[in-house]
Amino acid sequence: MLNVSHLSFARGNKLVLKDINLSIGNSEVLVIKGSNGIGKSTFLSCMAGFLEPLEGRVEYFSKSIDPTISAKNFIFVGEENFAYEDLSILDNIYYWLSLNSVTPNQKSIHKSIEYLFGRIDMNKKFHQLSYGQKRKMRMLLLLLIDKPVWILDDPFNGLDKETISKLIKIISMKKALDGIIIMATHMTPHIKDIKVFELS
Secondary structure, three states: OOOEEEEEEEEEOOOEHHHHHEEOOOOEEEEOOOOOOOHHHHHHHOOOOOOOOEEEEEEEEEEOOOOOHHHHHHEEEOOOOOOOOOOOOHHHHHHHHHHHOOOOOOHHHHHHHHHHHHHOOOEEEEHOOOHHHHHHHHHHHHOOOOEEEEEEEEOOOOOHHHHHHHHHHHHHHHHOOOOOEEEOOOOOOOOOOOOEEEOO
């Protein structure tokens, strides 16, 4: 269970988020909606423990979010690419896995890449990938690293219809396995029993 209680956040003299209260439990998907610039990314960063709120708190099973809890339990996929431009697809994956203390499994890596990309040269440098391929790279984390909470910022942006469909299946599978998924997106994915929270 993840609880947000009376959360407010200010940037300079501007109040970006005000008195937000919500909760999300296992096997639930929460979609954060709102207009551009309303604070969706800021809200996700507060939930992940990257930003300190002005007031209120975020708790994961009654424990306040801190870097240790976040690193152990959360996968955060933001809007920015987080790969090294001059490393290959495979080397970037190895790097991500090492950061998360995950032992590489060749079969799992190849299966995940094939699922999202089809056939692709895994020695291809990240800077050689198209925009859509770079966006797909972010989704590999969800297949290769097992953590109970996913926080996804605009996950469908830049993906083609086929990949969007695959990502929805991945999210639905995580939901069925007691996962907690929180995402900010302008679209409403076809996932059963999702919750929607509108920022205003």
